[in-house]
Amino acid sequence: MHRRDLLRLLGLSALAGATGCHGQSTRPRPEAFSPQIAPGIGFVPDVELVLTAAPGEVGVLPGEPTRLWHFTGRLLKGPADTLQALPGSYLGPVIRLRRGQQVRVRFVNQLAEDSIVHWHGLDVPESADGHPRLAIGHGHEYVYEFEVTNRAGTYWYHPHPHMRTGAQVYQGLAGLLLVQDAEEDALALPSGGTELLCVLQDRRFDARNQLVFHGGGMMEMMNGFLGDRVLVNGLPQPTTEVDAAWHRVRLVNASNARIYKLAWSRDVQMALIGGDGGLLEKPLHQQVLTLAPGQRADLLLDLTSLAAATEVHLESQAFAEADASAGGMMGMMGARSNVPNGAPLRVMTLRTRARKGPAFRVPERLSSFDAAWSPNADATIRRVPLTFQRMEWSLGGRTFDMDDVAPEETVAAGSTYLWEFVNLANPMGMEAAHPIHIHGRQFRVVDRTGGRTTNTLRAGIVDGGWRDTVLVLPGETVRVQVTFTRRRGLYLYHCHILEHEDMGMMRNFRVT
Ligand code: C2O
Ligand code: CU
Numbered sequence: 001m002h003r004r005d006l007l008r009l010l011g012l013s014a015l016a017g018a019t020g021c022h023g024q025s026t027r028p029r030p031e032a033f034s035p036q037i038a039p040g041i042g043f044v045p046d047v048e049l050v051l052t053a054a055p056g057e058v059g060v061l062p063g064e065p066t067r068l069w070h071f072t073g074r075l076l077k078g079p080a081d082t083l084q085a086l087p088g089s090y091l092g093p094v095i096r097l098r099r100g101q102q103v104r105v106r107f108v109n110q111l112a113e114d115s116i117v118h119w120h121g122l123d124v125p126e127s128a129d130g131h132p133r134l135a136i137g138h139g140h141e142y143v144y145e146f147e148v149t150n151r152a153g154t155y156w157y158h159p160h161p162h163m164r165t166g167a168q169v170y171q172g173l174a175g176l177l178l179v180q181d182a183e184e185d186a187l188a189l190p191s192g193g194t195e196l197l198c199v200l201q202d203r204r205f206d207a208r209n210q211l212v213f214h215g216g217g218m219m220e221m222m223n224g225f226l227g228d229r230v231l232v233n234g235l236p237q238p239t240t241e242v243d244a245a246w247h248r249v250r251l252v253n254a255s256n257a258r259i260y261k262l263a264w265s266r267d268v269q270m271a272l273i274g275g276d277g278g279l280l281e282k283p284l285h286q287q288v289l290t291l292a293p294g295q296r297a298d299l300l301l302d303l304t305s306l307a308a309a310t311e312v313h314l315e316s317q318a319f320a321e322a323d324a325s326a327g328g329m330m331g332m333m334g335a336r337s338n339v340p341n342g343a344p345l346r347v348m349t350l351r352t353r354a355r356k357g358p359a360f361r362v363p364e365r366l367s368s369f370d371a372a373w374s375p376n377a378d379a380t381i382r383r384v385p386l387t388f389q390r391m392e393w394s395l396g397g398r399t400f401d402m403d404d405v406a407p408e409e410t411v412a413a414g415s416t417y418l419w420e421f422v423n424l425a426n427p428m429g430m431e432a433a434h435p436i437h438i439h440g441r442q443f444r445v446v447d448r449t450g451g452r453t454t455n456t457l458r459a460g461i462v463d464g465g466w467r468d469t470v471l472v473l474p475g476e477t478v479r480v481q482v483t484f485t486r487r488r489g490l491y492l493y494h495c496h497i498l499e500h501e502d503m504g505m506m507r508n509f510r511v512t
């Protein structure tokens with residue numbers, strides 16, 4: 001292996017027990033951002049909370065509890081419904097924020113290794129973005145202060161430490177972050193019991209109900225780690241009793257590497273109303289939805305005509321493994337999940353009660369936010385090849401280096417660029433679908449070309465609306481238009497297959 005780090009990474013990831021006793025990272029930690037370590041002077045939070053990452057135990061499967069790591073929250077200030085625990089789940093609390101709120105989060109690390117939290121999809125200053133160079137050790141606290149400037153939408157949070165994002169998310173560290181605003185309020189979308197929050201993750205357990213991670217070593221890093229069962233909010237194939245009513249279903253793919261091709265088992269009407277960055281302009285009627293790691297979908301589901309005790313399953317339909325995961329050499333070398341990407345899976349079940357819900361009509365127009373957007377012919381174009389070279393996945397021919405920024409990764413604050421992600425074929429057959437995520441700003445997909453016409457994931461991809469993570473299938477070129485934040489600093493873009501990210505398929509960009 002070229003990458004000496006990979007060995008370290010595999011060594012560390014042999015970690016099986018959540019209460020492992022691994023020492024601190026020996027990497028020197030630059031004490032950047034000391035002003036944010038102490039709460040900012042003059043910052044008056046509307047919401048203040050403590051978020052702690054610590055080892056714990058949760059009963060996931062029948063029998064022995066599973067040792068894992070999780071976030072717990074405590075509200076110090078703000079509306080009482082800011083934090084919502086998910087019963088029985090190892091996931092962190094749902095954090096509900098409103099656009100315009102000033103938020104302070106005190107992140108406390110009680111893990112035996114460094115960590116830092118990233119607010120996926122939020123537009124925050126660099127000091128609040130969770131860059132790995134800001135990771136803190138056991139017993140330390142990192143104070144985040146930011147204003148919620150994003151529109152209403154489904155966002156999420158997870159750790160982002162150097163080379164350990166995959167391991168920490170897999171061990172249980174993740175949570176939902178929902179933003180509300182006046183535009184969304186006005187639609188009176190289904191809420192309370194008719195709003196279903198669904199975080200999708202796949203996991204593998206041993207005979208004693210403990211999490212298995214990276215038993216297969218290097219090959220699983222190359223392909224991304226896949227579990228052999230899907231959990232929704234940390235529960236295996238849950239069945240939820242629901243009214244025969246309209247439901248709002250908010251889906252997050254928080255899996256390390258699994259792509260889902262989602263569809264309902266019955267002919268129920270589904271209207272897609274939002275993506276990563278909030279509401280679409282108009283609802284989109286679509287029966288299949290491709291959801292890659294990092295991505296979110298917001299949809300309305302019509303269960304009004306179902307008789308009591310009817311079951312509707314959310315399923316991930318079959319697709320060819322090669323349409324998502326690296327094949328070729330790696331496939332031949334074996335050591336892959338017995339439930340590969342593309343294996344059909346049942347995700348969850350909804351069972352109707354006799355009770356009907358309130359009348360509801362899908363609004364014809366959801367948002368006026370898009371009215372201001374159009375493709376910008378003057379945007380600076382940058383080509384970013386996604387390649388496998390020297391036994392590594394790379395972005396623009398480079399891999400991650402803590403502080404390194406290439407000239408073409410320097411962008412002017414507030415200016416508009418067209419980044420062209422080119423997923424090149426590889427002579428060794430090492431090609432994969434890469435969900436590319438850019439920190440700090442929601443972007444627009446301008447076009448998608450190339451790729452195999454036989455790739456059935458394509459039909460389920462939604463490119464409309466605002467996104468922060470875009471799936472680039474093998475052979476495809478996807479162009480996104482992004483207007484970078486006005487806040488100077490160092491931000492990240494990377495593949496959201498967490499093993500690819502941890503192996504270096506991540507780069508900095510600097511806003512100047
Ligand atoms: Cu959700 Cu940098 O990632
Ligand atoms: Cu992010």
Ligand code: CU
Binds near residue numbers: 434435
């Ligand atoms: Cu990737």
